[in-house]
Amino acid sequence: MKSLAELNAIKEKVLKEKTEAATKSGEIKVLVGMATCGIMAGAMPVMTALMQEVEKRQLKNVAVSQTGCIGLCNYEPIVEVLMPDMPKVTYIKVTPEKAVKIINDHIVNGKVIKEYTVDNIHWNKE
Amino acid sequence: MFRSHVLVCGSDGAVLKNLVDNMNELVEKYRLKNDVKVLMTYSLTGDDKISLIVYPEGTQYFNINLESMERIVKDHLLNGKIVKDLLAHPEEKTEEEIASETEFINRQFRMVLKNCGNIDPESIDEYIAQDGYQALGKVLTQMTPEQVVAEVKASGLRGRGGGGFPTGLKWEFACKSKNPVKYICCNADEGDPGAFMDRSILEGDPHSVIEAMAIAGYAIGANKGYIYVRAEYPLAVKRLDKAIAQAREYGLLGKNIFDSGFDFDLEIRLGAGAFVCGEETALLTSIEGKRGEPHPKPPFPAVKGLFGQPTVLNNVETFANIPQIILKGAEWFSSIGTEKSKGTKVFALGGKIEHVGLVEVPMGTTLRKVIYKIGGGIPNGKKFKAAQTGGPSGGCIPPQHLDIPIDYDNLVGIGSMMGSGGLIVMDEDNCMVDMAKFFLEFTVDESCGMCTPCRVGNKRLYELITKITDGRGTMEDLDKLEELCYYIKDNSLCGLGQSAPNPVLSTLKYFRDEYIAHIKDKTCPAGACKALINYEIIPEKCIGCTLCKAACPAEAISGDPLKTHKIDKDKCIKCGTCMAKCKQNAIIKK
Numbered sequence: 001m002k003s004l005a006e007l008n009a010i011k012e013k014v015l016k017e018k019t020e021a022a023t024k025s026g027e028i029k030v031l032v033g034m035a036t037c038g039i040m041a042g043a044m045p046v047m048t049a050l051m052q053e054v055e056k057r058q059l060k061n062v063a064v065s066q067t068g069c070i071g072l073c074n075y076e077p078i079v080e081v082l083m084p085d086m087p088k089v090t091y092i093k094v095t096p097e098k099a100v101k102i103i104n105d106h107i108v109n110g111k112v113i114k115e116y117t118v119d120n121i122h123w124n125k126e
Numbered sequence: 127m128f129r130s131h132v133l134v135c136g137s138d139g140a141v142l143k144n145l146v147d148n149m150n151e152l153v154e155k156y157r158l159k160n161d162v163k164v165l166m167t168y169s170l171t172g173d174d175k176i177s178l179i180v181y182p183e184g185t186q187y188f189n190i191n192l193e194s195m196e197r198i199v200k201d202h203l204l205n206g207k208i209v210k211d212l213l214a215h216p217e218e219k220t221e222e223e224i225a226s227e228t229e230f231i232n233r234q235f236r237m238v239l240k241n242c243g244n245i246d247p248e249s250i251d252e253y254i255a256q257d258g259y260q261a262l263g264k265v266l267t268q269m270t271p272e273q274v275v276a277e278v279k280a281s282g283l284r285g286r287g288g289g290g291f292p293t294g295l296k297w298e299f300a301c302k303s304k305n306p307v308k309y310i311c312c313n314a315d316e317g318d319p320g321a322f323m324d325r326s327i328l329e330g331d332p333h334s335v336i337e338a339m340a341i342a343g344y345a346i347g348a349n350k351g352y353i354y355v356r357a358e359y360p361l362a363v364k365r366l367d368k369a370i371a372q373a374r375e376y377g378l379l380g381k382n383i384f385d386s387g388f389d390f391d392l393e394i395r396l397g398a399g400a401f402v403c404g405e406e407t408a409l410l411t412s413i414e415g416k417r418g419e420p421h422p423k424p425p426f427p428a429v430k431g432l433f434g435q436p437t438v439l440n441n442v443e444t445f446a447n448i449p450q451i452i453l454k455g456a457e458w459f460s461s462i463g464t465e466k467s468k469g470t471k472v473f474a475l476g477g478k479i480e481h482v483g484l485v486e487v488p489m490g491t492t493l494r495k496v497i498y499k500i501g502g503g504i505p506n507g508k509k510f511k512a513a514q515t516g517g518p519s520g521g522c523i524p525p526q527h528l529d530i531p532i533d534y535d536n537l538v539g540i541g542s543m544m545g546s547g548g549l550i551v552m553d554e555d556n557c558m559v560d561m562a563k564f565f566l567e568f569t570v571d572e573s574c575g576m577c578t579p580c581r582v583g584n585k586r587l588y589e590l591i592t593k594i595t596d597g598r599g600t601m602e603d604l605d606k607l608e609e610l611c612y613y614i615k616d617n618s619l620c621g622l623g624q625s626a627p628n629p630v631l632s633t634l635k636y637f638r639d640e641y642i643a644h645i646k647d648k649t650c651p652a653g654a655c656k657a658l659i660n661y662e663i664i665p666e667k668c669i670g671c672t673l674c675k676a677a678c679p680a681e682a683i684s685g686d687p688l689k690t691h692k693i694d695k696d697k698c699i700k701c702g703t704c705m706a707k708c709k710q711n712a713i714i715k716k
Contacts, residue, residue, distance in 0.1 A: 071326075124480055124503025
């Protein structure tokens with residue numbers, strides 16, 4: 001790295017790739033929490049199931065990638081779906097079966113599976 | 127996605143436009159552009175009164191002018207505190223109610239953890255796209271080392287490892303040294319039971335630590351850095367390894383970074399799992415390849431540290447703050463938090479809490495908010511008894527102190543400490559004497575054995591407290607316990623020994639009645655100390671189903687079918703299996 005300009009060039013390139021992908025094909029991003037907490041709870045099979053399902057259905061505009069811990073460790077494995085023009089949806093306690101259903105209902109058919117989302121976590125008031 | 131939406135409401139379009147512009151300037155000033163969206167809207171009621179509504183909370187403010195808007199941006203949007211005296215309906219909504227309407231992430235302020243859970247930690251490109259390495263570039267091309275130190279000093283950042291020593295001051299000591307060789311070290315030997323903040327940062331955003339270490343290297347004039355990380359964190363080590371390799375490949379580590387003539391490289395050192403190696407002098411000794419034992423200070427590491435050279439050692443979370451301070455400025459950073467504790471703190475919530483996990487809140491947030499509004503409260507409708515901060519070196523916070531703002535000085539004031547950020551919540555089923563015993567057992571195990579007060583003193587302390595939980599204690603033991611605690615604190619060599627009695631002292635301070643119940647009444651109020659509890663069958667409720675008899679692993683239950691059963695107290699091992707099996711609720715724990 002020789003200059004800030006060079007660094008900015010990489011930044012622009014990545015950002016451009018991201019926005020281009022988003023506008024061109026309506027890229028959908030699927031993030032799987034893969035920190036120690038996620039992996040312990042079984043994020044590996046979920047990741048595999050997601051990738052297999054994407055592969056099987058030939059979904060070219062879906063990018064499945066790993067990420068760190070978002071903080072809700074006892075609700076792992078957590079899968080987040082980012083679709084253009086839609087707020088981020090966070091699914092909790094995902095299993096490989098649920099993962100397949102997420103691809104089918106949410107990503108292919110655009111229907112959020114409400115009973116799997118983070119909105120169902122429990123709050124105890126004082 | 128925006129964290130908050132601000133609606134500026136009124137009836138005069140020109141006035142509103144002006145206010146929206148002012149608001150946007152303020153949002154820009156406090157670097158909240160990506161978090162807050164300002165919108166203009168016409169008042170529904172049609173009156174001239176101008177108000178400002180913040181969503182998702184739905185807080186409505188009146189008396190809007192430049193000065194009050196700045197307070198709203200700073201206190202509410204940045205620090206998450208409702209500006210009470212500007213509220214349109216002060217009696218209607220309190221902070222407590224408002225918070226419970228929004229969700230887990232939105233109730234936090236994520237600065238250190240901003241990339242965790244958003245980017246792929248194994249991709250340097252994604253980090254760069256999130257302004258990664260911009261701070262390093264800025265430092266190397268536009269700032270002198272002295273300016274960097276001054277900026278960090280002005281930010282008011284304090285060490286997040288527990289002690290809370292001002293980071294800028296530490297850097298300044300090392301910067302002023304004329305020694306040609308200096309070192310930067312990162313303490314990632316996170317050993318407190320129940321703490322995992324550093325692990326999550328290393329696993330979710332390893333580049334932020336690497337970038338910060340390079341910045342620190344430039345600031346003090348070091349060309350070599352070491353990250354001391356626990357071998358028990360294999361994933362963190364793997365991701366760090368990968369991140370360092372990527373940074374080298376991009377020329378962000380190595381020779382002549384950004385063509386500035388500055389060389390910097392990093393090496394990982396694995397800890398073998400000794401808790402004492404989290405203490406700075408022991409950690410540095412361990413990096414040198416020697417047995418991880420502490421040595422007396424002074425000389426402080428900033429004067430004579432690793433391999434006898436000036437060394438700056440900071441915690442992972444401290445480092446993770448640095449790039450943001452450089453990019454957004456010391457003034458911005460010091461606007462977050464309380465007067466003496468700036469910025470945010472990451473807590474690992476554990477124990478009897480609904481949402482076990484990681485939270486990041488501005489300093490000065492109350493413990494009540496962290497536990498109930500972010501942590502989701504205590505499961506199964508139980509009552510909060512205490513929160514333990516700082517692990518084996520910290521103390522407990524009882525319910526009467528739930529509302530004090532969390533910062534370094536307040537926690538020390540009530541006999542606990544910030545610690546590295548482990549926060550263990552306990553409910554009415556936890557015995558505080560047993561808790562103190564647990565932490566003592568840990569320190570006895572982890573004492574390196576170098577100095578007598580820690581090696582022998584803690585062992586004696588553990589024996590005394592075991593005597594109490596076994597129901598053999600006397601009131602004199604309580605005095606002896608306290609005296610020994612102060613002796614160990616005053617005479618131990620390093621932080622481990624000096625802080626080891628803290629759990630005992632703080633439980634003695636706030637829960638002395640529990641100790642007395644163990645000693646005088648020979649009972650454990652929480653029903654946790656096995657030697658002091660008994661299981662009994664209530665004859666009126668027992669139907670003689672034989673379930674408990676069949677389940678008892680010690681064959682301590684006798685009785686014929688359909689007749690009342692009985693537990694033999696001498697045989698009973700107090701495992702509680704019978705109580706769990708009984709469908710008639712006929713077995714009670716006393």
